[in-house]
Amino acid sequence: MRLSKRVGTFTDSVIRRMTRISNEYNAINLSQGFPDFDPPKELMNVLADIAHNGPHQYSITFGAQNLREALAKKHEKNIHRPIDAEKEVLVTCGSTEAMMCTMMTICDPGDKVMVFSPFYENYGTDAILSGADPIYIPLVPPSYDFDINLIEDGFKQGAKAIIVCNPSNPCGKVFTYEELEAIGKLAVKYDAFVVTDEVYEYLVYDPHKHICMASLPGMYEHTITCNSLSKSYSITGWRLGYLIGPEKVVEAAKKVHDFLTVGAPSPLQEAAVTALNFPDSYYEDLKALYTEKRKYFLDGLDKIGLVHNVPQGTYFVMIDITEFLDMPAFSGWSDLEFCEWMVRNIGLAAVPGSSFFKEEVNHLIRLHFARSKETLDEALSRISKLKDKAWMAEHAGK
Template sequence: MPKLSNRVQTFTDSVIRRMTRISDEYGAINLSQGFPDFDPPKEILDALAKAAYAGPHQYSVTYGAENFRAALAKKQAKSFAREINPDTEIVVTCGGTEAMMCAMMTICNPGDKVMVFSPFYENYGADAILSGAEPIYIPLVPPTYNFDIRLVEDGFRQGAKAIIVCNPSNPCGKVFTREELLAIGKLALKYDAFVVTDEVYEHMVYAPNKHISMASLPGMYEHTITCNSLSKTYSITGWRLGYLIGPADVIEGAKKVHDFLTVGAAAPLQEAAVTGLEFPESYYDDLLTLYTKKRQRFLDGLDRIGLKHNVPQGTYFIMVDIQEFLDQPKFQGYTDLEFCEWMIKNIGVAAVPGSSFFREKVNHLIRLHFARSEETIDEAIRRLSKLREN
């Protein structure tokens, strides 16, 4: 049999999705892969039911249906502090995952370097490799997940063409401050580089933290490619509706890449999702209130058990320290992955091993999420309390 490409030898399958498969096998509560266990807004479901009969059912415009792009442009104009041209500055993709891959393939040549903050959403390293680029990892240091801006400049000095900024950050929940973003942006301008942002969790930022789009900062729109999706904001992760926003010359290239990657996102789903994009501001306020309560409920539960954890500034992810368990004789020699597999089988809760997010050798953290109903959160806490009994 002929050999496979070298690139597929350099990374594994998604550990997150792997943990979901094991969780399903054992009937565990899945706090690994981040998707809600409650329905999308009724208005969106009603729009989907209508689209099921009224259509459209054939290809939309490759880079996104016209009304969908117009609704996106109107919604995001506020956070970008500028008008967005829906015809020349937006590409609709098959989820945020394709948006990031499309951005990387648009700007990267084989051999280019791209900076990635560590810990990172596991796709970023693979995206860089698949686009032929070499990742340079910049540590976000636990427990505060701050970073040394001098390392960012060093990366640019090494010739990095771009830096990926997930804000708010999956997996650690960090929200980048205005000062941090300005410092990164200043270096991107100095070295004539791109900032590729992932802003999927933009509406899940907890007080007193505030979400700031990199593209809204002075001089940064022409140097920023914003990746986003509707998945988390409207609880429709399975719809796979994402998008890129950026300057027209970049988006023109991204349209070509997207066209040959997936042709286009699902037409009837775009039609239905327009309803969500046109929601009033109160919807996003209510969403934040909902997740603020879920976060507190989950944190309180972890505190009652006595598990060490960070307090996420954004997203619905929490990093939990499992070192005390790894120090026990029964877990001697366990990796964090093996501990997560043990948890699924013996505790009935699925988590993601932190090592899948870190470039550094980190074996003592796991990621859990709280995008679940109150009943599921309470049951997950009850099961996690069994960690003290084993």
């Protein structure tokens, strides 16, 4: 018996694979991006009450009414327009489903979709699973700028949409108003969609600002905003995501969602309403927390002497491992092999950069700093072995 051809066109998630390898060696996992500290106490307390009092049965397939209303209210501030909770909001099982649901809603087999490179690994696969062909647009290191002419070329080729992760995983780029405006004007010109992934919307570091593409003049009807509660409230395991967009798109996406997953967990939806009603001070504190973590971790990398970028947003940092791959002991190694060696010998898990790039990139790895100070201290201590000549002489390449 033969399997479908599409499953042979992509691998399993390298990010999640690195977590499994990390668990096998009891390593510090700085590969898959989730915190090692608890969600807000208010959120855990209300979930404990719901565990005894419910709801425990199906909610409305498209999302609990009170959650959709809370999401609409939240995004009205960011998008600067009224949002209809009945017709323009859909709750999904994480932003992963939100993105997949969106792609299956707007794409037919043979359509084209533009994806920035580097990209979160799901995007290319989402295009393939929906039958579309990805067109990759380079974000050029170290500043991760792009050529707007390449985007227009993509639309001229018939691209139906462009995916914009803002802030961007893995490189931490925060798109400026001018960049978003330029992309948006082309989407309007060619009557196409901009599909945004905005899960790191609150993890943006001064002086950079997060701007919703849907808030730009004329862009709401061309934008599908995918988001999640995972990163803002440290609840990645709850798998609560959503999409917001024009009624025509959301009403169609509801049909895909209904048969794809039926609905998100009702107890978790009920609890999440509490988080969406947090005051502005919560988000200010969250930004301050991650600003401190970013500084602490990057200062540690600088002290060790590792070359890295400075993320404008998210909690990811890209490390340049060229100097190590140039060593005779690592001659011919891929970045994946180096990451697996790090897990075995250093006890630290990273993600090979090649899993994020369409271009031939073998010299970068991604780490994250959504960890406690104690964990970051130990991680920095372990990775500092890369600069210990005696230790490297004994362990390199083994």
